[in-house]
Amino acid sequence: MEKQLIISVSREFGSGGHEIASELARRFNLPLYDKNILEQIACKHNLNIRRLEPYDEAPKNIFTSRNVKGFSNSPEEQVAQMQFRYLRAKADEGVSFVVLGRCAEEVLKDYPCLVSIFVLSDIAFKKERTMARDNTSEEEALELMARADRRRKYYHNQHCRGKWGDSRNYDLCVNSACLGIGATTDLLEGYIRSRLALM
Amino acid sequence: MVPAQIAATAIFLVMFLLLVLEKFPRHFVTLTCGLAMLVLVFGICMRDPSAIVDSLSFKSFISPTFWYSSGQVETTTGINWETILFIAGMMIMVEGMASSGFFRWLCIKLARMVHFKPAPIFILFMILSAALSMFIDSITVIMFLAAVTAELARLMGLSPTPLILAEIFCANLGGSATMCGDPPNIIIGASLGYSFFDFISNTGIIALVSMVLVVPYFYFFFRKHLIPSGTGADPSSFPDPKDAITSKRGFGISCGIFAAAVVLLVTHAQTGLTVATIGLSIGLITLLTAGKQAGMLLKKLDYATLLFFIGLFVAVSGLEYTGTLELLAQLIQFVSGGNVYIMVAIIIWGSALASAFIDNIPFAATMIPVIRTLSLAQGVDLQTLAWALSVGTDIGGSATPIGASANVVGTSIAAKNGFPVTWGQYCKAQAPATILVLVVATAIIFVRYL
Numbered sequence: 001m002e003k004q005l006i007i008s009v010s011r012e013f014g015s016g017g018h019e020i021a022s023e024l025a026r027r028f029n030l031p032l033y034d035k036n037i038l039e040q041i042a043c044k045h046n047l048n049i050r051r052l053e054p055y056d057e058a059p060k061n062i063f064t065s066r067n068v069k070g071f072s073n074s075p076e077e078q079v080a081q082m083q084f085r086y087l088r089a090k091a092d093e094g095v096s097f098v099v100l101g102r103c104a105e106e107v108l109k110d111y112p113c114l115v116s117i118f119v120l121s122d123i124a125f126k127k128e129r130t131m132a133r134d135n136t137s138e139e140e141a142l143e144l145m146a147r148a149d150r151r152r153k154y155y156h157n158q159h160c161r162g163k164w165g166d167s168r169n170y171d172l173c174v175n176s177a178c179l180g181i182g183a184t185t186d187l188l189e190g191y192i193r194s195r196l197a198l199m
Numbered sequence: 200m201v202p203a204q205i206a207a208t209a210i211f212l213v214m215f216l217l218l219v220l221e222k223f224p225r226h227f228v229t230l231t232c233g234l235a236m237l238v239l240v241f242g243i244c245m246r247d248p249s250a251i252v253d254s255l256s257f258k259s260f261i262s263p264t265f266w267y268s269s270g271q272v273e274t275t276t277g278i279n280w281e282t283i284l285f286i287a288g289m290m291i292m293v294e295g296m297a298s299s300g301f302f303r304w305l306c307i308k309l310a311r312m313v314h315f316k317p318a319p320i321f322i323l324f325m326i327l328s329a330a331l332s333m334f335i336d337s338i339t340v341i342m343f344l345a346a347v348t349a350e351l352a353r354l355m356g357l358s359p360t361p362l363i364l365a366e367i368f369c370a371n372l373g374g375s376a377t378m379c380g381d382p383p384n385i386i387i388g389a390s391l392g393y394s395f396f397d398f399i400s401n402t403g404i405i406a407l408v409s410m411v412l413v414v415p416y417f418y419f420f421f422r423k424h425l426i427p428s429g430t431g432a433d434p435s436s437f438p439d440p441k442d443a444i445t446s447k448r449g450f451g452i453s454c455g456i457f458a459a460a461v462v463l464l465v466t467h468a469q470t471g472l473t474v475a476t477i478g479l480s481i482g483l484i485t486l487l488t489a490g491k492q493a494g495m496l497l498k499k500l501d502y503a504t505l506l507f508f509i510g511l512f513v514a515v516s517g518l519e520y521t522g523t524l525e526l527l528a529q530l531i532q533f534v535s536g537g538n539v540y541i542m543v544a545i546i547i548w549g550s551a552l553a554s555a556f557i558d559n560i561p562f563a564a565t566m567i568p569v570i571r572t573l574s575l576a577q578g579v580d581l582q583t584l585a586w587a588l589s590v591g592t593d594i595g596g597s598a599t600p601i602g603a604s605a606n607v608v609g610t611s612i613a614a615k616n617g618f619p620v621t622w623g624q625y626c627k628a629q630a631p632a633t634i635l636v637l638v639v640a641t642a643i644i645f646v647r648y649l
Contacts (some may be wrong), residue, residue, distance in 0.1 A: 062220060063219070104338075
């Protein structure tokens with residue numbers, strides 16, 4: 001692909017955002033950056049990934065964290081900043097990629113090649129998917145969804161000016177329950193190709 | 200409580216909450232709350248323009264004792280411009296030293312002296328951290344020391360975390376030894392008229408005794424982590440101290456200015472020069488000798504911190520003028536039942552507990568009028584209470600990762616190098632050491648002063 005293309009996919013838990021991002025990466029023949037960013041950072045700097053993993057896409061606790069002259073004691077903040085630096089470096093190198101979450105729609109907003117997407121879904125759709133995937137009861141699935149989305153929201157809003165899931169921060173917000181995962185991916189592919197033609 | 204006291208307390212609590220939440224820059228918070236204190240408390244509630252003038256304390260500049268102290272002790276309220284000028288001057292000096300490569304050179308030189316062996320480096324860097332922090336702010340010390348430590352630890356095949364944690368503790372301990380080592384001490388010294396010698400001969404003794412205990416404590420606590428993984432690095436891969444120096448001329452000048460600052464501080468009780476005069480002189484000499492770099496040094500000056508202090512002093516003066524802090528002093532009197540041992544213990548351990556979780560600078564600034572009131576009301580020697588406050592605020596901050604600025608900077612550097620430090624990890628090592636030093640400090644203060 002000659003033109004640089006960066007697709008950021010943010011998502012609600014259970015909405016199929018990860019599946020959609022993977023499929024978009026396959027269709028556009030791009031690497032997908034998700035938790036594997038940490039593996040690459042750890043590999044590059046000779047770090048132990050097990051030390052970093054617990055803080056991936058995790059919000060910091062404001063009562064146990066403090067900032068001093070740009071330094072923060074929060075491991076969550078450090079890991080987030082490592083990932084943001086990694087994404088910016090890749091974008092600066094002219095690499096095309098799909099990135100899942102990690103505040104990419106704001107971190108990379110200055111790059112004209114960015115297409116930012118937010119995948120939401122109906123509760124029933126998300127619940128069914130979560131129950132099937134994690135083999136949980138309805139109650140457990142609802143609890144898991146609420147907890148994961150709360151965590152993502154706090155994480156996002158701590159690092160970004162725009163609020164998580166606010167349609168004004170993304171190029172396109174789509175409800176995956178309306179068309180299903182496959183057709184939603186088709187829709188997004190068409191949209192991205194149109195955007196690519198205009199770049 | 201009268202309306203002015205209620206308004207002052209509300210503004211102060213909002214300020215503290217906003218400082219904890221970190222939603223806005225710290226200096227913005229203290230300046231806004233300071234302004235609110237001037238307008239709402241002094242202007243509207245008290246209708247007292249003289250309180251505003253006193254709080255801004257501009258007249259202190261024209262007082263001869265601001266620049267030269269002829270021996271008499273003068274306590275101040277409102278903005279402590281002496282503290283502001285001193286901190287600004289030291290910031291310029293430290294910036295000059297950093298840009299010449301002084302700190303990196305010193306760290307690598309010492310590491311090379313012990314042939315880059317982990318255990319000696321561990322002990323030497325703890326002592327270096329404490330010694331430097333006696334004269335330079337602990338944030339700067341840890342910023343450079345932790346960065347070099349992380350680099351050397353990687354080459355030695357060690358985790359930098361144990362070394363950095365021990366250095367952080369010693370930086371806070373070293374800072375407690377002198378008047379210029381830690382911001383609470385600068386505020387206490389400048390507000391109550393104590394000299395460098397007063398601190399070194401009181402809190403300095405406590406810090407020295409504590410160091411003798413803390414160095415072996417950390418060594419035994421972390422000794423298993425000081426064994427390198429693998430065969431160790433090739434000696435030629437370790438950095439050369441000479442490479443750290445960016446400018447030989449700048450390096451020589453920095454060393455000279457630093458030595459002059461140490462001499463001026465150590466002798467300021469004899470020379471009569473106040474810390475304001477010393478800070479201003481050191482800052483000006485650094486700028487004059489920096490040549491074309493002077494503009495850059497001024498640009499890099501941490502104005503946000505200076506503004507933070509100015510706003511903080513005004514906010515605290517609101518509590519002081521309205522008599523709110525007298526209520527806190529009365530509470531301490533009531534709880535202690537007039538028993539001076541309990542009173543001192545409350546100040547040491549209460550300050551330590553508070554400083555472990557909240558910024559110790561506003562806490563110390565708030566407590567100064569409280570101990571002044573307690574001293575007057577109970578006839579307790581003010582110096583005893585001042586040392587108790589100093590040790591409590593300086594050492595208590597070591598217990599948690601957010602208690603002192605050096606802790607935040609050190610743990611952040613460890614994390615940036617791939618070793619995130621959790622609260623559990625941090626407190627397991629530092630909390631017992633903090634308690635150990637507080638017990639030692641309490642015992643020394645009880646035996647020596649009461």
